[in-house]
Amino acid sequence: MNDDDTREDLQLNRAFSALSPSTQEREHMRRVILAAYAALPPLTEEWLTMLRSRPVANTIYTFAAAAVLVLGVLLSAVPWAALSEL
Amino acid sequence: MYLLFAILVGRPDRIPGPPEPPEAEVQSLVLRSRGGDTEAMGALYEFYVERVYRSVRPLCGSAAATEDVVQDAFVKAFASLHGYEKRDNQRFIAWLSTIALNGARNQSARGRRRRELRERDAAREVTEAPRTPESALLDAEARGRLLRALEALPKRDREVLSLRYGADLEASEVAAACALSAANVRKICERQRRRLLAELTIRNDEDEAARAGEDP
Numbered sequence: 093m094n095d096d097d098t099r100e101d102l103q104l105n106r107a108f109s110a111l112s113p114s115t116q117e118r119e120h121m122r123r124v125i126l127a128a129y130a131a132l133p134p135l136t137e138e139w140l141t142m143l144r145s146r147p148v149a150n151t152i153y154t155f156a157a158a159a160v161l162v163l164g165v166l167l168s169a170v171p172w173a174a175l176s177e178l
Numbered sequence: 179m180y181l182l183f184a185i186l187v188g189r190p191d192r193i194p195g196p197p198e199p200p201e202a203e204v205q206s207l208v209l210r211s212r213g214g215d216t217e218a219m220g221a222l223y224e225f226y227v228e229r230v231y232r233s234v235r236p237l238c239g240s241a242a243a244t245e246d247v248v249q250d251a252f253v254k255a256f257a258s259l260h261g262y263e264k265r266d267n268q269r270f271i272a273w274l275s276t277i278a279l280n281g282a283r284n285q286s287a288r289g290r291r292r293r294e295l296r297e298r299d300a301a302r303e304v305t306e307a308p309r310t311p312e313s314a315l316l317d318a319e320a321r322g323r324l325l326r327a328l329e330a331l332p333k334r335d336r337e338v339l340s341l342r343y344g345a346d347l348e349a350s351e352v353a354a355a356c357a358l359s360a361a362n363v364r365k366i367c368e369r370q371r372r373r374l375l376a377e378l379t380i381r382n383d384e385d386e387a388a389r390a391g392e393d394p
Contacts, residue, residue, distance in 0.1 A: 110320040
């Protein structure tokens with residue numbers, strides 16, 4: 093990168109500073125962001141809400157996922173190598 | 179003359195955010211924020227809000243829409259900090275800018291509440307004026323000139339320039355955010371940078387000539 097490129101980069105960086113938010117806008121956004129973050133529901137609550145929206149289907153999905161998980165754990169605990177030598 | 183100074187040096191009445199901290203400090207703030215420390219989140223916000231705002235302002239169409247996108251981006255980022263790993267030396271600002279860019283793309287695709295936002299902007303222009311009339315006018319002119327010049331560029335090039343010069347990202351970081359190669363990003367910057375600067379100079383001259391014409 094030569095001196096001209098660097099100078100032009102700098103000029104554009106400065107030109108973009110015209111787009112900065114005003115102090116009031118910055119403060120307003122800060123308040124909104126922190127309030128919105130504080131109001132975010134915890135994951136368990138979100139999950140329960142999701143479950144409540146379609147109770148039958150989502151309960152079936154949840155139990156199916158849990159069953160697959162349990163089955164996977166049980167199958168991984170089986171000593172397949174030892175069994176194959178029998 | 180002051181106008182040219184305002185374009186090249188930026189607006190003196192806007193208090194700039196704090197300088198970017200060393201990456202180690204950023205990572206420590208990220209760790210604290212992951213644990214729900216709102217003070218650390220506030221510090222991250224202060225460090226990066228200007229760069230994120232500048233990078234999406236040319237893509238959003240209005241100041242109010244930009245505010246929405248920036249707010250959404252920060253809330254999303256804070257809520258999913260566990261998903262941010264400092265892999266491949268990705269800086270926090272690059273990760274955050276990518277979230278904001280995606281938000282801006284979705285926002286402009288939906289074009290939601292556009293009229294309402296314009297009305298809100300207009301109302302704010304009237305109510306928010308603690309600055310001197312002259313500096314407010316220069317602010318608005320410089321901002322308008324840059325936005326109009328950027329508006330004339332293809333959308334992809336506008337995104338590249340906004341991330342490169344608004345968020346101050348490296349070419350490789352812009353490339354990752356826009357799914358382009360770093361060489362391509364450099365080429366776009368090289369091609370459009372000169373065009374944009376020439377456009378800004380012409381528009382500045384036009385504004386000055388118009389102002390001279392108005393003066394008795």
